[in-house]
Amino acid sequence: MQGVSCQPFPSGSDPAAVGRRSVAALTIDGGEAPEKRIERLIREHPVLIFSRRGCCMCHVMRRLLAAVGAHPTVIELEEAEEAAAILAAGGIPALFVGGVAVGGIEGLMGLHLSGRLVPRLREVGALRG
Template sequence: MEKVMGLASDNGVVIFSKSSCCMCYAVSMLFQGIGVKPVMYDIDQDPQGREMEKALMKLAGTTAGPVPAVFIGGKFMGSTNDIMSAHLSGQLLHMLKPYHSLS
């Protein structure tokens, strides 16, 4: 759990993913479309990935696959359904305002 929380708090927007996860890619593209480039962290490419996966499942309160796991400002925001719901309600744009690209 320490590694997950450390990585999440070191960056503004972090998505824990797996390299073969299409929903992880879709959430990443949503953020980029809004003007935010998230830090993507593929847990299947990390030697401690299995422990990270267990920590993410515990954090999410699920036994299903824990990715994508989205953190904004060091706070766990949820997975695909949570992010899409926040986007549709307009809350996601508000949460991401501090992280918009300055281009």
């Protein structure tokens, strides 16, 4: 599949480094239908963000998650692939925690401000302790 890359942050990375792009990229095979691929990725990753290249809201989401100790997998989508992700989550950027759509920055901030973000991240194995 062209244009889809996956940049997980290494464990223990510095939150200040979150804005920098990871060197490793994983290209995903195009033999799978986009909807099935999106569903599989959501199931496989405890914290997953679908984004567009250069999305400032995705950057803010990554910084907040890194600040609490979680390191999401970020998948940058091209326009052609966005339709499946938009249908799955209701917009881009889209955050999934434990396979459940959190939404965009508003959903993430709502979880954080209510005190439910860290317990949820622990529950899905994205945080230790």
